[in-house]
Amino acid sequence: xxxxxxxxxxxxxxxxxxxxxQGVDLVxxxxxxxxxxxxxxxGKTTTLRTIIGHWQAKSGSLRFxxxxxxxxxxxxxxxxxxGFVPEDMGxxxxxxxxxNMILAAASGPLDPARLDWIFAAFPPLRTFWRSxxxxxxGGQKQMLSIARAMAEERQLYLIDEPTKGLAPAIISTxxxxxxxxxxKGASILLVEQNFSVAKALGDTAAVMDDGRIVWAxxxxxxxxxxxxxxRLMGLTMEAH
Amino acid sequence: MTSAAPDHAPKYAQLSLPxxxxxxxxxxxxxxxxxxxxxxxxxxxxWLTLTVSGLAMGMMIFxxxxxxxxxxxxxxxxxxxxxxxxxxxxxxxxxxLLALESWTGVPSLxxxxxxxLAAVIAAMCVTGALGWGFERVIVRPVYGAHxxxxxxxxxxxxxxxxxxxxxxxxxxxxxxRPETLKGAVTFAGAAIEKYRLLAVVFGLALFVAMRxxxxxxxxxxxxxxxxxxxxxxxxxxxxLRLVFxxxxxxxxxxxxxxxxxxxxxxxxxxAGMGEEMMILVxxxxxxxxxxxxxxxxxxxxxxxxxxxxxAFLEPKLALISNIALMTAILMWRPQGMMPVVKAK
Amino acid sequence: xxxxxxxxDRPRSLILTGLLLGILFCLALAPFLFPGVRSLETxxxxxxxxxLVASYDLLLGYSGxxxxxxxxFFGLGAYGVAxxxxxxxxxxxxxxxxxxxxxxxxxLLALLIGLFSLRVRAIFFAMITLAVASAVAVLVxxxxxxxxxxxxxxxxxxxxxxxAFKLGSxxxxxxxxxxxxxxxxxxxxxxxxxxxxxxxNSPFGRVLQAIRExxxxxxxxGYRVVFxxxxxxxxxxxxxxxxxxxxxxxxRYVGPDTTLSFEIMLDILLMVVIGGMGTMYGAVIGATIFVxxxxxxxxxxxxxxxxxxxxxxxxxxLDPDRWLLWLGVLFIxxxxxxxxxxxxxxxxxx
Numbered sequence: 001x002x003x004x005x006x007x008x009x010x011x012x013x014x015x016x017x018x019x020x021x022q023g024v025d026l027v028x029x030x031x032x033x034x035x036x037x038x039x040x041x042x043g044k045t046t047t048l049r050t051i052i053g054h055w056q057a058k059s060g061s062l063r064f065x066x067x068x069x070x071x072x073x074x075x076x077x078x079x080x081x082x083g084f085v086p087e088d089m090g091x092x093x094x095x096x097x098x099x100n101m102i103l104a105a106a107s108g109p110l111d112p113a114r115l116d117w118i119f120a121a122f123p124p125l126r127t128f129w130r131s132x133x134x135x136x137x138g139g140q141k142q143m144l145s146i147a148r149a150m151a152e153e154r155q156l157y158l159i160d161e162p163t164k165g166l167a168p169a170i171i172s173t174x175x176x177x178x179x180x181x182x183x184k185g186a187s188i189l190l191v192e193q194n195f196s197v198a199k200a201l202g203d204t205a206a207v208m209d210d211g212r213i214v215w216a217x218x219x220x221x222x223x224x225x226x227x228x229x230x231r232l233m234g235l236t237m238e239a240h
Numbered sequence: 241m242t243s244a245a246p247d248h249a250p251k252y253a254q255l256s257l258p259x260x261x262x263x264x265x266x267x268x269x270x271x272x273x274x275x276x277x278x279x280x281x282x283x284x285x286x287w288l289t290l291t292v293s294g295l296a297m298g299m300m301i302f303x304x305x306x307x308x309x310x311x312x313x314x315x316x317x318x319x320x321x322x323x324x325x326x327x328x329x330x331x332x333x334x335x336x337l338l339a340l341e342s343w344t345g346v347p348s349l350x351x352x353x354x355x356x357l358a359a360v361i362a363a364m365c366v367t368g369a370l371g372w373g374f375e376r377v378i379v380r381p382v383y384g385a386h387x388x389x390x391x392x393x394x395x396x397x398x399x400x401x402x403x404x405x406x407x408x409x410x411x412x413x414x415x416x417r418p419e420t421l422k423g424a425v426t427f428a429g430a431a432i433e434k435y436r437l438l439a440v441v442f443g444l445a446l447f448v449a450m451r452x453x454x455x456x457x458x459x460x461x462x463x464x465x466x467x468x469x470x471x472x473x474x475x476x477x478x479x480l481r482l483v484f485x486x487x488x489x490x491x492x493x494x495x496x497x498x499x500x501x502x503x504x505x506x507x508x509x510x511a512g513m514g515e516e517m518m519i520l521v522x523x524x525x526x527x528x529x530x531x532x533x534x535x536x537x538x539x540x541x542x543x544x545x546x547x548x549x550x551a552f553l554e555p556k557l558a559l560i561s562n563i564a565l566m567t568a569i570l571m572w573r574p575q576g577m578m579p580v581v582k583a584k
Numbered sequence: 585x586x587x588x589x590x591x592x593d594r595p596r597s598l599i600l601t602g603l604l605l606g607i608l609f610c611l612a613l614a615p616f617l618f619p620g621v622r623s624l625e626t627x628x629x630x631x632x633x634x635x636l637v638a639s640y641d642l643l644l645g646y647s648g649x650x651x652x653x654x655x656x657f658f659g660l661g662a663y664g665v666a667x668x669x670x671x672x673x674x675x676x677x678x679x680x681x682x683x684x685x686x687x688x689x690x691x692l693l694a695l696l697i698g699l700f701s702l703r704v705r706a707i708f709f710a711m712i713t714l715a716v717a718s719a720v721a722v723l724v725x726x727x728x729x730x731x732x733x734x735x736x737x738x739x740x741x742x743x744x745x746x747x748a749f750k751l752g753s754x755x756x757x758x759x760x761x762x763x764x765x766x767x768x769x770x771x772x773x774x775x776x777x778x779x780x781x782x783x784x785n786s787p788f789g790r791v792l793q794a795i796r797e798x799x800x801x802x803x804x805x806g807y808r809v810v811f812x813x814x815x816x817x818x819x820x821x822x823x824x825x826x827x828x829x830x831x832x833x834x835x836r837y838v839g840p841d842t843t844l845s846f847e848i849m850l851d852i853l854l855m856v857v858i859g860g861m862g863t864m865y866g867a868v869i870g871a872t873i874f875v876x877x878x879x880x881x882x883x884x885x886x887x888x889x890x891x892x893x894x895x896x897x898x899x900x901x902l903d904p905d906r907w908l909l910w911l912g913v914l915f916i917x918x919x920x921x922x923x924x925x926x927x928x929x930x931x932x933x934x
Contacts, residue, residue: 052475078477090472092465103461106477390650390710391919398912406900519718522711563719
């Protein structure tokens with residue numbers, strides 16, 4: 001087995017006086033989707049933000065693609081090949097869809113072939129190409145947010161709750177796009193509350209509780225074991 | 241998932257008519273004010289003269305304010321020392337002009353323009369460099385702490401102002417404009433000073449250029465996006481800090497340019513002029529909406545026009561007219577006319 | 585009894601206690617310890633600035649709000665007394681009416697500014713106070729019919745408070761109205777200071793500090809942040825106005841330079857920062873050191889400037905008129921390296 005694309009060992013992160021991450025050990029294998037699961041408030045979003053560098057880890061180390069990125073600033077991590085889709089989507093609402101996408105291609109002009117691929121996955125973006133992003137609907141904003149991460153070839157995508165608050169039809173568009181991305185060989189670390197999506201997309205999974213990873217393994221194993229889900233997350237996938 | 245899903249059809253959230261009028265309202269304020277001026281002044285020629293000087297003043301204030309508002313928008317840094325760049329720019333530029341007296345004293349447009357250009361370049365280089373140093377020494381250690389930022393930048397303002405006294409002496413410096421910029425042209429019975437006309441044209445050109453940079457270049461996109469959500473700009477791979485330093489330097493240089501223009505306008509410069517202008521600059525930045533270049537532009541024109549109209553109509557009220565304008569606008573829009581939509 | 589008087593807010597440092605007692609002792613007996621017109625002027629100035637700076641610290645140190653309008657409120661109080669004395673004639677009633685109306689006007693103006701700016705974001709407050717204060721300063725110098733313009737106003741106060749009133753002598757010091765006036769200033773300042781100490785140590789004061797530490801959290805707990813901040817602004821403005829009234833009573837003169845200028849605003853900022861933000865005792869230390877330095881250090885600069893004559897640039901840098909340059913440098917350095925001021929430093933050493 002090849003070495004993992006991302007490896008966190010013993011990562012602690014504080015936000016103000018609060019000790020949020022308390023020794024996260026996480027391995028994201030190369031290729032495929034890794035689900036990051038757990039109840040609300042256990043530190044999933046903080047983990048993603050620590051990986052991209054919005055929060056600085058107080059201790060522990062982060063390795064990405066074989067290199068130590070613990071002390072790199074956010075832009076350097078992004079340029080090393082990490083795409084980030086935050087929970088609030090981070091859309092530049094005063095800019096047009098086009099301008100959002102131009103910015104997303106940090107290392108040069110947008111690649112037309114890639115843009116076609118993105119338009120195929122998210123048709124509304126073509127329709128509203130020249131509209132202000134702030135006027136898009138919630139689902140369209142989420143599409144734009146993911147499309148921005150896809151604007152350039154990246155090795156790892158960090159995606160925080162892409163289906164939150166969306167209608168089922170749009171969720172299936174999202175899931176389709178993520179599957180597409182996976183097919184292209186990218187690795188994805190996905191935080192997701194919707195278990196049917198998690199079950200359908202996930203290859204491996206890690207479950208967090210109280211700022212730590214408390215279980216890691218194959219998604220299928222977790223999905224098939226109701227007692228394990230109950231123990232780890234206090235609820236079963238079916239109940240959701 | 242329980243609720244039935246609506247069809248997934250792209251839907252553009254169209255703005256309602258009142259919303260669109262609301263958005264365009266600030267743009268209408270300037271013509272409204274001009275019409276108000278016309279109606280209350282009565283005499284066309286006085287009105288024309290006042291309007292041109294109001295616009296000229298507005299343009300100069302805008303040039304000084306643009307950097308400040310962007311610096312705040314990008315990094316949440318409030319620089320009370322911005323006025324120091326105005327003063328320094330004026331002193332450097334005017335010193336250059338005085339040194340080039342052989343170019344400014346002759347009625348040759350070419351030589352006069354060359355002298356002004358040289359003065360402007362000198363002023364902008366010095367204030368740009370000063371801005372770079374100011375950012376490193378004064379501002380950088382106090383990121384994220386507004387209280388300390390205000391205190392320290394006020395300290396920086398005092399030190400720079402006092403250094404002007406040390407280097408140029410304690411007295412104000414009087415000057416005369418280059419020959420071809422003296423005098424006035426008569427238009428529709430109104431005498432309009434050439435310099436004011438030039439200031440309007442120049443300010444307008446600068447505003448258009450600034451807008452082009454912000455709208456059409458990638459660096460402009462980064463700045464606009466950074467004002468809304470700096471974290472996301474970094475997550476896309478851009479070093480916001482470098483962009484910020486660039487904007488800080490550019491903003492300081494523009495303040496210096498504004499200082500030269502203001503000095504030529506007033507025909508006298510003092511070390512305290514930057515501090516005095518800062519009052520107007522702050523009012524403009526507040527009513528425009530912190531972080532918004534367009535808002536600052538409109539705000540500056542409003543302040544310039546109103547001040548000139550009121551000074552003509554009711555001189556005693558001119559001083560508080562700006563405060564009244566600020567109060568009225570904040571009652572209407574507590575965040576200013578065109579607040580930047582901050583993500584989160 | 586004593587701890588009750590200081591609202592149980594102990595200096596918490598032996599050296600600090602000594603310094604404070606020393607200052608209190610010197611100010612209380614100033615006319616007898618340091619006879620002479622100039623030293624009495626200095627002592628009165630110290631008393632008034634302690635109150636002014638302490639009232640500013642209620643905003644800056646305890647509430648985390650930067651205001652540039654504090655001299656405006658100070659000036660309102662001073663002009664209140666001056667105008668009342670000019671229009672109502674010499675008398676205690678004029679002093680009282682002037683003081684009360686100055687304080688009320690200041691509180692109302694502060695309320696207005698607070699409602700406009702604190703509602704949106706605290707940073708607006710700094711900019712708006714700067715704009716309003718400068719407009720008022722210009723207005724005062726323009727409305728010369730009412731305010732005397734740049735020349736200011738001279739007026740008479742009750743005879744019992746002037747040097748013309750003589751009572752005899754005590755310990756070789758002649759007891760005059762001026763001395764009574766000094767004790768009016770001294771005791772009023774002491775009372776105001778103890779009042780401020782009470783305010784910051786009350787539940788209200790603690791809420792202010794909680795808001796300063798984390799306004800989101802304070803709001804979430806259920807405190808109406810805007811209300812508390814605005815109230816602090818009004819209180820601070822009213823006390824500053826009363827300090828201004830005392831100053832007007834002491835000087836028998838008001839003018840824009842002595843009460844409204846931006847330079848005094850800078851002095852106040854510096855005194856707060858040097859003494860120590862967020863502690864009332866900082867105001868005592870800061871004001872005392874600063875006023876003493878201002879009165880005696882400038883002479884020193886003049887000497888140094890004269891001594892270095894002939895060298896390039898140095899004499900200009902040391903010119904007594906460049907006093908503000910060094911204050912500015914000192915100010916920046918204290919904010920960076922000395923953020924808790926002298927009081928904070930003394931407390932951490934014990």
